[in-house]
Every structure is written in C-alpha cells, then in structure tokens.
Amino acid sequence: MEQGKVELYNSKEEYLSDLEKRGKLPEGFKTSVVSLEFFPAERPVEKPLPMKMSLLMLDEPTSVFGAVFTRNKCPGAPVIIGKERLLSDKIRGVIINNKISNVCTETGVEDSALLLEHLAKETGASAKEFFPSSTGIIGWQLPIKDMVKNIPRLVSQLEGGTGVNLATGIMTTDTFPKLRSAEIADGSIVAVAKGAGMIEPNMATMLSFIMTDVSIERETIRNVLKRVVEKTYNSISVDGDQSTSDTVIIMSSCKKQKVSEKEFEEALYNVCAELAVDIVRNSEGCGHVVKVSVTGAPDFETARNIGKAVVNSPLVTTAIFGNDPNVGRLLSSIGDYAGNNNIELDKNKLLISLGGENVFEKGAFRLDQAKEVRLANYLKARVLDSEHKEFPEHNHTVNIDVDLGARAGNVGATVFGSDLSYGYVRENADYRS
C-alpha cells in the first residue's frame, strides 16, 4: 500500500476488532492496565482526575532491548532513569502512566524510583530491570501514594492476549488506540504508540513500546531502532514541539528463530511507519493529512528538515485547513528554512507540486485560473468528513512534492503532518482540564 494510506473502518467496533486480530502479543509478553483517580497538588479540582497505569512485562528477563529518548534538555524523571537502564544487563518490563509526565518536580526521580521498588517487590524482579515511563501534564507531581497502592492490582492482572489493552491504557488526548504488527520468521513484532499532538521532531509526547519474540543481537536491535526511529517517528510533525518525555522502547523475548538485521529492519520500519501515520491521523483537530515528499537533497537531514519546515509552517497549514491552494507559502517556508540554515538552494532546479500538479518550476510559479480551481477542489476532496467519526475519518493525503534538484547526493525523505485547525487550538487551549 502507498505510504500514508491506511485501511478504513466503518465503525469503531470494526477497527477495534481488527486491532484485536493483529494485536496478539509476541510470545513471552504480558500486559495489564488499571484505572485510578487522584487529586493533584497543583490545581484545585472539583472531582478527582483519572489516570491509567499500565504494565508491560516479559515472562523472563532479556538482555535484548533498546530505547531512544527525547533530545529535550529538560527531560522527565522517567527519561533520566531510562537512559541509565540502557546500561542494565537485563530488563523485565516497563511501567507506564498517563495524565502526568513527571517532569522536573522536586521529588520526580525519587517518585519514579519508589514506583519501581514497589513493582520489584511485587514481581520478585529487581527495580533495575524496569523502565518507568510517564506522559501527560508537565510540572505536576505524580500522585505517588495512589499509584503505589495500585501496584499489587496491576501485577495481579497481568495477562497474555493482545496489545490492545496496553495501547488503550497509554492514551492521553488520543481518540483511538494505535497498534501495528508484522509477522517475521516464525514470530512477530507488535508495537503500540501514544501521541496525538505536540509531535515533532523527536517523538514529542510520543511513547511507543515495541515487542518482538524473534532472536536478534542486543547491539543489532539498538542500531536498527535508531535508524528506524529517524525515518518514522522523527519524520512526523504536528506542531513542531518535542516533549520532555518522548520514549521508544524495544524488547525481544528471543523465543523464536533468529532473523537477519536486514529482515528485522524492514519489518520494524513498516510497523513504525504505519504507527507514525496513525499518530498524525489521530492528531488534535486534524482535518487534512499532509505528506511532503522531498527528493534531490544533498543529505537525509536536509530533506527531512525541509519537509518539516513545510508542515510546521502555520501559514501553510492554516491555508490547507481552509482548502486554499496558497502555494506561495510552500515556497516561502522552503526559502525560509534554507535562508536561516545556510542551505544551498538553486531556485532554477527547484520543483514543487501539489496534488501532482506542477506549481513551481525553473525559478517561477506555474499558475493559472484553471489550475487554481483544480487545486482548490483537490484540497476540498481531501479534508476529513467531520460527520464521520470513525477511525480514521478518511485515508487521503494532501501530497506535496518538493525536488531540491541536488543531483549530488539526491537523498529523499517523507514527512507527515496535519493542517492547523480550530480543533487544534480548542484541544490545546485547556489540555489540563
């Protein structure tokens, strides 16, 4: 299927039932989710706020795991601890909560450590064998007493089955759980992700947990993960913000056949590329999904950053929201990025098209009245139908192609983003309520 296309479901039930089908956990994994309520210390609220705690656990410890974290310089306590965990010999699992991201509170690292200690006691494993992971409001303290109280329940409810429960447990503003999987050799890769806004450029407020049971080396899985994350989760962008908590963790139970690095990378890339598009399609107030394909760049970084410059320009994304083919803003955002980053840009070699229609070539715009009408119709036909509230609302993309014309190198990248709508503003104007 063309990258960025997704299946359509007639109802939420149909989507969830398909998730159940493709979400069977790889061998050696169990999950559980519990709900709790709490009163935050930082804000007066009339009724308690809901939180979900999720546990992802291997039946036996594994040395084959890896993780990639946000580059944000003020990371949350779970990221600080997670980076240390990369040095651990073996790992048993991940404990995750939504609603509060545990970033820069006075007791943040202690709070996460305390959770892990209680988890270790309850499971018989070591605290060093768990990753903590939190997402949600930045700056608030975890309701640690309420959370600790729920750990026995969390552990006792661990079960096999599918990853749908976990995919649902980690959601914040996501409207649908996101899970993708692939069969590989005699095993599988199953990944869940959370993220619906604030997605860019380093997996912002994006959590993804990837499970596999095929056998592979620790070093290999880590290298593959880094490369795949760059081309998938780090190539989507909803609003140009990266969060303090972004985390991708991969773990293998190694219960199945050995696979080659190449085979594994291909399968992992497909899974993560699909999840990345799911995240954009599920983003706050997304009306149009925008796919920018950049070619002819001297290197991957440049290609991806030009693509991001386009999908991060509020002028481009508001115009797309309004079905206005204001293609001048495409050129402006490209020229803006190039000018501010000392990127060579030969206007005469630059090609820009929208919906397959050539709009810029040989240094000049190529526009006429008939093309304007076609482009406006193209945008109108690609907006989601707000009456239709299933997942996703549609499977179109607004295709923007940019050829930078640098034949030396000639590297490409594909970046996904969404339009900037009233819905985005509404969703984010009081996220914490």
Place this chain on the structure above:
Amino acid sequence: MEQGKVELYNSKEEYLSDLEKRGKLPEGFKTSVVSLEFFPAERPVEKPLPMKMSLLMLDEPTSVFGAVFTRNKCPGAPVIIGKERLLSDKIRGVIINNKISNVCTETGVEDSALLLEHLAKETGASAKEFFPSSTGIIGWQLPIKDMVKNIPRLVSQLEGGTGVNLATGIMTTDTFPKLRSAEIADGSIVAVAKGAGMIEPNMATMLSFIMTDVSIERETIRNVLKRVVEKTYNSISVDGDQSTSDTVIIMSSCKKQKVSEKEFEEALYNVCAELAVDIVRNSEGCGHVVKVSVTGAPDFETARNIGKAVVNSPLVTTAIFGNDPNVGRLLSSIGDYAGNNNIELDKNKLLISLGGENVFEKGAFRLDQAKEVRLANYLKARVLDSEHKEFPEHNHTVNIDVDLGARAGNVGATVFGSDLSYGYVRENADYRS
C-alpha cells in the same frame, strides 16, 4: 514607559488623529497613495481585487540610505532589485504595492523594473534611484498594465504633510495603520510599518520605511539600522514564518543638524521598538500579547532564540489563548530548543516566572493550588476585550521571564509574540479571498 506598553485610544478617530499629530513628515519628503482594481491571472474572481500603490519620495536625491532584507532564499523581485540598489550612489524614493508580493513569477524582475522605468520617466529621476517594494500574495504576477497606468496619478498626487497616508497605503491584513516618530536634534525620525501575521524571524511580510532629516553618514546609518533591526523587528514573532519580501528601508534628506551615532541609534531604537510592538498588537487574531524577557544567556542570539522558541511554540500559545497557565510547556519549549541546538542548559540555575510569579527554580517546578488560581486570573485579566474594537484592544502584556543563569556573558533579549487563537486560523485559512 515600560517596553511593550502602548497608549490606549477611546476610538479609532482618536488614534488616527494622534497619528496625524506625531506623523509629520521630516523635511524633504513627500508621499502619495492611489487605489486601483485588477483581475488576477491566477485565480477566477467575480469582482476585481483592490490594490494600493504608494510612493515615498525625497525632494532631492540622497546618498544617505540603507536597507535590511529577508534572509529567505526565495526572495521577491523587489528584494533582488533592492539589494542591487544598496550599491547606488543616490536614491530618490520607494514605490510600494500591497496585495501581490511579486515573488518568483516568470516576469517578476522585469515587471518591477518596468514600474521603475515608468516612474523615472514621470519624475525625471533615474530608475536606479528607486527601490521597488511589494507585499501580499506570493506567486502571483503583478497586474503590471494596471499599475503602469496609475503611475502618472501617483506622481502627480505627491504631497507633504504626514506619513499616515503612506502607513495606510501599505497595509494588507493590518487593521490599523502603524506609525511612530521621535524628535532628534532639530529634526525627526518618522517610520511606518506594515505587518500583522507571518512575523518572524526576519521581519516576515513586514515592510518598514523610515524617514529622517537629520544629518548622518551613509556608513553610520547602515550600521545603526542593522543593529536596531536585530533587536526590534527581528525580535518579534507571531508565527515563526519569515516571508520572501521583508524589507526595512531608511533614508535621510540630511536637511537638519548633524547628530552623533549614539544619539541616532537611541532614537531609532525607540521608534522601531514601538513599531514592532504595534505589529504584534495588530496581529491576526491576537488575544494576549506575550513578552518573553530572557536574561543570563551567554550571547544575544541564544537569548533571543530561547525567547522565540517560547512564543513560537503552538502549545504555549494555545494554552495562553485558553487562559490556562500550563507552565510545563514553557519549560518544554526551552528544553526543546536547547536540546536541538546543543545549547548548554543548567536546569538548577534556570528560573522561569509567569506574571512575576516564580514557577520554576532550582531544577523543579514551584506550583501549588493557590498559585494556579492566581496565574489563571492573571491570564484572564490580560486578554483583549473582543467587544472593544479600538486600537489597541488593551495595553497589557503576559510577562514571561526566563533567566538561563549563565553568569558568564549574562546577555538578555526581549521577544514579543501573541497567543494562537481561532482568529489566527480564520484569518489565514483563506488569506487570498
């Protein structure tokens, strides 16, 4: 007056009458504005679109002039020609149009050149003595025939008086003309500006024309202009986009006393700083004006860019729009910028305050329920009253102070921006209609 504060007017008439009072043109300058209508080649429209052409002209040529242009790598034809003009010995004036920015059309440079030739013929000056300047839609051709036809009228209507006519002629989505002035020695500086969205980081879709009659060296005026632009027009940000057409031009008739570089720089700084704030207060859908004061930076660039990272974060600006003191997003945007640009950031020395309330200190957030209520009330009290449609709607700022704690260097910068509102999305979703 505190930087960012502006006077309030009870009615548009009162504001305009004050503009007339402070807008008297320096000696040796004349302006004129004509309106015309045209049918664009690129879009089917039912009725013709309006355009204004403005002319700013010196009675005699001057060698004392300078200009600063956008860094966008796909600049408009007027910018390309303008850069050449900096080499001219003498200058007579600037011809400006709104509605179409003349960027990257097949005949763009020829079109601007043709305008100047007709202008030269009509005025008896040389085409090389004029700057062209255009703002508006990117990618469309100038309606050159209609424009040429209006040049005799434009020249015949040149008159002294005030700069209000010019300030009005250059507007696009601006709701009010913007003009600031200062007395200096026995002369004055009078500047007009246009810009209401897409303002960042290099004067995006921002035009400013600055006139003075005091005597000063050509070299000096150019150096002063560059420094002042960095701290004023290049320190405001509405949406992180810089346009293909941003231009600031300064010209002196040298009819008055000689002034020192320091004296001139102070006066010019004040004029441009006030205009920059006017632009933000006049931006599309602006509800809160946000002022980020960064201190303790190792250098000015870092200070300004951290400030811009905050006011350009859609998560920060949507929260402010919603009167939600989501201060976690302030830290996240700072950490995001630092992480992606390899800026040293010592969390333990970082101080963040909102409305004078300390929210982050010694590596941790300092939040409680009473503070949350105070901060929410603070934001609510600083939003414009949408019932009150005068200029500006209010003169508050939402004050965000960030101390990066770098005692070595300890450089600061002040950045202005606005919240991200439904109004911004509406205004930009079909700008061209």
